[in-house]
Amino acid sequence: MFARRLFVYFSLSLLFSQVTPGQSATPVPSLPGASTAVAAPTPAQPQITFNSVHVEGPYIALTFDDGPNATLTPKLLDLLAAHHFKATFFVVGQNAADHPEILRRAVREGHEIGNHSWSHPNLAKMSDEAVRHELQKTEDAIVAAIGKRPALLRPPYGSITANQKRWIHDEFGYRIIIWDVDPLDWKRPGPSVVTSRILKETRPGSIVLSHDIHPPTIEAMVATFNQLEAKGFKSVTVTDLLALAKPLPPKPSPSPRASTTPIPSPASVSTPPVTTSTPGG
Ligand code: NI
Numbered sequence: 001m002f003a004r005r006l007f008v009y010f011s012l013s014l015l016f017s018q019v020t021p022g023q024s025a026t027p028v029p030s031l032p033g034a035s036t037a038v039a040a041p042t043p044a045q046p047q048i049t050f051n052s053v054h055v056e057g058p059y060i061a062l063t064f065d066d067g068p069n070a071t072l073t074p075k076l077l078d079l080l081a082a083h084h085f086k087a088t089f090f091v092v093g094q095n096a097a098d099h100p101e102i103l104r105r106a107v108r109e110g111h112e113i114g115n116h117s118w119s120h121p122n123l124a125k126m127s128d129e130a131v132r133h134e135l136q137k138t139e140d141a142i143v144a145a146i147g148k149r150p151a152l153l154r155p156p157y158g159s160i161t162a163n164q165k166r167w168i169h170d171e172f173g174y175r176i177i178i179w180d181v182d183p184l185d186w187k188r189p190g191p192s193v194v195t196s197r198i199l200k201e202t203r204p205g206s207i208v209l210s211h212d213i214h215p216p217t218i219e220a221m222v223a224t225f226n227q228l229e230a231k232g233f234k235s236v237t238v239t240d241l242l243a244l245a246k247p248l249p250p251k252p253s254p255s256p257r258a259s260t261t262p263i264p265s266p267a268s269v270s271t272p273p274v275t276t277s278t279p280g281g
Contacts (some may be wrong), residue, residue, distance in 0.1 A: 053245035085235035092119035093138030100145030112237035114152035181208035191220035
């Protein structure tokens with residue numbers, strides 16, 4: 001349906017994009033000698049966008065997009081409860097408005113609700129006013145359901161511009177959550193493939209993307225949760241994972257690339273105009 005057509009578009013657009021989501025939030029490195037020339041150093045900007053975090057401990061964040069779904073999301077909540085895993089649901093506003101009781105159950109059981117827009121459009125291609133409308137309408141539906149504003153946004157397809165990240169953070173207070181583990185479950189490769197992809201890629205601090213609107217995804221979560229738990233992983237909400245984040249330890253030695261190019265050119269550290277990711281989000 002609508003989402004499928006956009007998948008095709010984004011598969012094509014990926015061919016022309018080298019951009020990795022989330023990296024645009026990386027602070028610009030200071031240049032050697034700049035401290036003598038610049039009177040007032042600019043304080044580091046707080047990070048707005050996250051693909052994963054560095055944590056000390058076996059913590060991950062399982063995230064489920066595009067729901068809630070009347071039958072699948074309750075099944076998933078049962079599975080999560082059996083493993084004491086907490087998840088984050090990035091809900092589509094119109095689904096949230098249709099199933100507020102599922103959101104209430106999720107929150108009651110310790111899960112988090114994030115904003116995933118009202119109708120799942122590509123935000124990067126839209127006017128600020130249209131984006132604002134998508135987010136506000138969804139936020140209103142979430143507040144109506146659970147009595148609490150969301151703190152997180154996952155842009156559909158992970159697609160959002162650097163400028164949008166800034167004003168959305170300023171206006172709504174959202175942090176922008178992408179992912180580092182994507183099993184491409186929306187392509188329905190089969191539950192065992194979804195499980196093996198997640199198990200292979202997940203490490204402490206990972207943010208795992210899946211969708212609670214596809215029956216094989218929920219089926220995949222039975223073995224996925226069993227194996228994640230066997231490996232000692234603990235899933236927490238995204239907000240809790242971000243709170244557990246620690247600064248990355250300094251690297252033991254500079255990379256060969258860094259030693260040949262010590263000063264990044266402005267182009268290499270500037271924020272790309274559009275962040276486009278895989279179509280799964
Ligand atoms: Ni989505």
